[in-house]
Amino acid sequence: MRADLVLIGFGHVGRRFLRLLEEHGARLAADHDLVCRAVGISTRRHGSLWRPEGIDGAVVALADGGGSAIDLIDRLRASTADLRVVVETTTLDIAAGQPAIDHVRAAISAGCHVVTANKGPAAFAYAPLHAEAERAGVSFLFEGAVMDGVPIFNLVRETLPAVNVLGFRGVVNATTNHILSALEDGEAFGPALARMQALGIAEADPSLDVDGWDAAAKTAALANVLMDARITPQTVERTGLTEASGAAALSAVERGKRLRLVAAARRLADGRIEARVGPVELSADDLLAGLRGQANALVLQTDLLGEIAICQLDGSLTQTAYALLSDVVTIRRRQREKGSSRSRST
């Protein structure tokens, strides 16, 4: 089965994803009967490309010949491939989740599946986009939006079918956790942040990490998808790291505690969702207190299984790119299941 892909956004994540497709092409073909080709790439300032015969990742050079993101989605609509997939990795817009939401919507209305590592669509518009995708018979998947490639959304959707998520708490931003660990070790804030920027882990605008916006967007996405919350990052109560965080982190260590940027949500008795992000002093035996460097963890509070913890010890671009790849494989599996249920009913 052939899948034609259009990549909207071609920065750290988009580039790593294209290389990963090439590195794992043989495995995708052998294990999933899936041959993926990128046929279009669109960026904001670095040009675009449309090449229906497939783009060679090793020699990719963008010019202005491809057209806008929406032009490429329109061209993908006409592809004769078995699967048409838009891979959305544009920059996070914390004001309204745009233009990512428009890209997702355009892909769905063109009859294309869409996978994204951008938190915007799930954080601002999960319910309507999910409903539109269902009506169009396509998938809208975003595993890479929270904790890179570690399965959170897949875990709940695929393996916890009769479990109710009552709330969660976690450390979900690698950049601020790395900074807090460095501050505990007596390092300065600036160089610790610069390391995350050099690795391509920090957001394009790093104040989104430091001020807690990235964690707030992840909190909104998790609450919307896992708890049907219908909130936005703006309704998450939010405090970020400040100049005073170094002294606070050291003072916590001296008292046998740890300061972590904790993201949390819970359903209140009246049904409303309370969601917050901010530095919290944790006792040393708290699972979240033990997370150092880029490590992340999420603790889900459930009705039937109590607390379930998911840890990621070392996040990386490869893991985010893998999340996109795993979403493409999910689309392929769904297509296969659809085909076999159709042949069972005939």
Ligand SMILES: NC(=O)c1ccc[n+]([C@@H]2O[C@H](COP(=O)([O-])OP(=O)(O)OC[C@H]3O[C@@H](n4cnc5c(N)ncnc54)[C@H](OP(=O)(O)O)[C@@H]3O)[C@@H](O)[C@H]2O)c1
């Ligand atoms: N980096 C990570 O570790 C990581 C982990 C999980 C999730 N994410 C999410 O993944 C997304 C991509 O991250 P990244 O690190 O790859 O960011 P990045 O390096 O800044 O790349 C963003 C890409 O999006 C393009 N873009 C922005 N606005 C666009 C528009 N309107 N139309 C077309 N292209 C547009 C940019 O083009 P120009 O360069 O031409 O402006 C660039 O190619 C973000 O939403 C981020 O939050 C990243």
